[in-house]
Amino acid sequence: MNLDFLFYPKSVAVIGASNKEGKIGNAIMKNLVNYGFKGKIYPINVKEEQVLGLKAYKSILDVPENVDVAVIAVPSKFVPDIIDQCGQKGVKGAVVISAGFKEAGKADLEEELVKRARKWGIRVVGPNCLGITNIEVTFDVTFNPPERxxxxxxxxxxxxxxxxxxxxxxxxxxxxxxxxxxxxxxxxxxxxxxxxxxxxxxxxxxxxxxxxxxxxxxxxxxxxxxxxxxxxxxxxxxxxxxxxxxxxxxxxxxxxxxxxxxxxxxxxxxxxxxxxxxxxxxxxxxxxxxxxxQKPANGDRVAIVTNGGGAGVMMSDGIIEKGMKMAELSEETKQKFAKAIEEGVLPHHMSYRNPIDIIGDAPSTRYELAMRYALEDENVDVLVVIALFQSPALDEGIVEKLAKMQEYGKPIVFVAPGGRYPEEMARRIEKVGIPVFETVEDGVEAVYALVKYGKYLKEL
Amino acid sequence: MNLDFLFYPKSVAVIGASNKEGKIGNAIMKNLVNYGFKGKIYPINVKEEQVLGLKAYKSILDVPENVDVAVIAVPSKFVPDIIDQCGQKGVKGAVVISAGFKEAGKADLEEELVKRARKWGIRVVGPNCLGITNIEVTFDVTFNPPERxxxxxxxxxxxxxxxxxxxxxxxxxxxxxxxxxxxxxxxxxxxxxxxxxxxxxxxxxxxxxxxxxxxxxxxxxxxxxxxxxxxxxxxxxxxxxxxxxxxxxxxxxxxxxxxxxxxxxxxxxxxxxxxxxxxxxxxxxxxxxxxxxQKPANGDRVAIVTNGGGAGVMMSDGIIEKGMKMAELSEETKQKFAKAIEEGVLPHHMSYRNPIDIIGDAPSTRYELAMRYALEDENVDVLVVIALFQSPALDEGIVEKLAKMQEYGKPIVFVAPGGRYPEEMARRIEKVGIPVFETVEDGVEAVYALVKYGKYLKEL
Known part of the structure; x- marks a missing residue:
């Protein structure tokens, strides 16, 4: 079913458009105009010459050019006849904002609306709805003001x-x-x-x-x-x-x-x-x-890299409670960690059981190594990276390092609890494609979605 | 147990205080000074004359006045002796930031620390901790910088x-x-x-x-x-x-x-x-x-007032799923609603079954009436008020109206989903004493806490 005619119209008529503040027909017009719709807008109002500075028409039938979509915000009893006019005009889609149909005990009126629309081949959104928005082309026929x-x-x-x-x-x-x-x-x-x-x-x-x-x-x-x-x-x-x-x-x-x-x-x-x-x-x-x-996970074995032990414990609980598994790191991976510790590249008092706890003073280089080892491990399907940015040791190099990790093709979920600074970092990390979550429990749900949907696709 | 000596000290010594950026003893000093501690601060450092512009002492024993609390951030092996010095000086509480004790396999050293502290009657926080903060008097001996x-x-x-x-x-x-x-x-x-x-x-x-x-x-x-x-x-x-x-x-x-x-x-x-x-x-x-x-609830019967039907449905689900009850409104309450609708004070198409749905165009006056009727009902133990502030009909009078509702002495939970505007309103509403939650599910948890703790107190 192709409904592009509804979401990418070249021209829109607003039936019930109004200059009166507080009227729904006024609010819709403002959103259409101010949000930046690029197509033509035809306000329809029996009394006004102009609405928001645009020439108004008494009826949609008076509009000199084609109309793709009609937005209807007039009392319900008038809607069926308006639909007929829309049909005569060749409108393809109608968004009926008006209430006062089935939800108000008027099932008959709603049936009549549908009957008329079917006759003309018009597809209807609603009635009794807030409207539709296509954010891509800033086409918005909903009626709440942007400040709200x-x-x-x-x-x-x-x-x-x-x-x-x-x-x-x-x-x-x-x-x-x-x-x-x-x-x-x-x-x-x-x-x-x-x-x-x-x-x-x-x-x-x-x-x-x-x-x-x-x-x-x-x-x-x-x-x-x-x-x-x-x-x-x-x-x-x-x-x-x-x-x-x-x-x-x-x-x-x-x-x-x-x-x-x-x-x-x-x-x-x-x-x-x-x-x-x-x-x-x-x-x-x-x-x-x-x-x-992120792409769905290939399995349910999760590895965690964290600079906070407590958050690692909570994440482990969440993974298990949601029915997933903590990845058992391979011998090869353990040896890599042991070697890096021996060589002084990673600190002695870290833990490389899963969760991999790279401890509070971890800079982004330490994250990079731990993330690589985890992602290279064939026992790992999803990587969770937890960063407590409250520690000043963690530098902003984490952003580019995370970006590089995507080369492994495994899904990554990032968790950064706290306030404004983690929030700023989250926006930067998301710009390179890794989703960031505010709490451990949000991160658990994210991993669950990747695993659950991945499993469904695999079983198809 | 009174630990006021730890949280309201008149004087603090920072053992391991440092001028070197990146050192924990530097970070603690900065937080103590910059956060605004009103008492005396004595940096202890064997090499420095001054730390952050404050006169430094080679040993806590050199400090000319009393010291209530010692914050210790030196390598673990020195800590037991430092504790002895603190004891000689008459220190009452020690906050030991230093790591390298039991968590690092050095249980002996930790036992030694405790033994020495007991000898002098010093109470110890830690070791291997971030410190403590008394926000009331801006006393902070933790070490993360405020920008993080x-x-x-x-x-x-x-x-x-x-x-x-x-x-x-x-x-x-x-x-x-x-x-x-x-x-x-x-x-x-x-x-x-x-x-x-x-x-x-x-x-x-x-x-x-x-x-x-x-x-x-x-x-x-x-x-x-x-x-x-x-x-x-x-x-x-x-x-x-x-x-x-x-x-x-x-x-x-x-x-x-x-x-x-x-x-x-x-x-x-x-x-x-x-x-x-x-x-x-x-x-x-x-x-x-x-x-x-809010004070704990007297029972588990919850009433909901909302300007959004969907949020009311979700809240009803949440209340039941958490084992609580949707309040059955009394005949008297129903009559009050029926009368107000008949008189045109409330709209015809609202619902006064619980959830009480005062619909999308509700101004704060409509909220006020519905909240009163719900709170006056003896079948209601807790009131949940949901406001979808995206509707421009809802005016800011809601703040003072909520404030007035507290006269009924029943707990109230406010839910306001959305973005910046609801967030602003939330802060204003919280100033008058009503807690506001960002999602329906957060609101459900809040009600649960009031009911659960109320039940515990009642059964005592």
């Missing part, structure tokens, strides 16, 4: 959300943590296009490396299984499914009308189709970030 | 750590997240003072509201049980115990020499003594932050 909801930089993670508000929070969070995103879709009521359609599209989207979703329930189980099965063969799919408990399911029913069904069925479906099942927002992001930056 | 390890602001959380490096990361992290701390202790080898001694001291420390610790193993099981039992009756104690798995325990043995023992025994001991058992750094902080700011 920052836009992330362009990157490999696509996100779709059955909750518009949570979707907005995720974008804001990604921007804050400098996690790059490709496309955002607020799914709304999914009257026409649903999570499976978007998954199918994103699977073939060259700009999306990882597909993520917040879902309360899927619209069509069979369709989802088919779409997920096809998608996970090409790229990782991560779903945060809420409504896992009875109380949660009740809340979901009153929120999106999702009949959540038994969570056990979802778990089995995710497992079967290779979908990574995230249980929290941070887990979703840990999984997504690592899989966008 | 920021110091948190003064607040109610004390932290002791068997890992110096991890302790440093925690301080840096707390500073970054504006979590206030009282005292920090790097436990080192615990040759004399151990985790139980510090727990006993911190229990009676009026500046410490919550005691937290990173431990790989306790030194004396019975002593720990006794100290923990006494401490938890007065204030919350939170322990992050690592070495939970066999691999972790092995790593711990090579790190601190802790014989971790069976984790099940620790779990049982924590449960019995009311110690909150944290499994990750973030969990430790979530527990600590909420308990430093």
């Amino acid at each position: 909801q920052a836009r992330p930089e362009f990157g490999g993670i696509a996100f779709m959300s059955q909750s518009g508000a949570f979707g907005a929070a995720i974008l804001d969070w990604a921007a804050r943590h400098e996690v790059g995103m490709s496309k955002f879709i607020s799914l709304g009521n999914m009257a026409d296009l649903d999570e499976s359609d978007f998954m199918e599209y994103l699977k073939d989207d060259p700009k999306t490396k990882v597909i993520t979703a917040y879902l309360e329930g899927v619209k069509d189980g069979r369709k989802f299984l088919k779409a997920a099965n096809a998608a996970t063969r090409k790229k990782p799919v991560i779903v945060l499914k809420s409504g896992r408990t009875e109380a949660g399911a009740k809340a979901a029913a009153s929120h999106t009308g999702s009949l959540a069904g038994s969570y056990a069925i979802y778990e089995a479906a995710f497992e079967q189709t290779g979908v990574l099942n995230a249980k929290s927002m941070r887990q979703l992001f840990n999984y997504a970030k690592v899989l966008a930056m | 390890q920021a110091r948190p602001e003064f607040g109610g959380i004390a932290f002791m750590s068997q890992s110096g490096a991890f302790g440093a990361a925690i301080l840096d992290w707390a500073a970054r997240h504006e979590v206030g701390m009282s005292k920090f202790i790097s436990l080192g080898n615990m040759a004399d003072l151990d985790e139980s001694d510090f727990m006993e001291y911190l229990k009676d420390d009026p500046k410490t509201k919550v005691i937290t610790a990173y431990l790989e193993g306790v030194k004396d099981g019975r002593k720990f049980l006794k100290a923990a039992n006494a401490a938890t009756r007065k204030k919350p104690v939170i322990v992050l115990k690592s070495g939970r798995t066999e691999a972790g325990a092995k790593a711990a043995a090579s790190h601190t020499g802790s014989l971790a023992g069976s984790y099940a025994i620790y779990e049982a001991a924590f449960e019995q003594t009311g110690v909150l058992n944290a499994k990750s750094m973030r969990q430790l902080f979530n527990y600590a932050k909420v308990l430093a700011m």
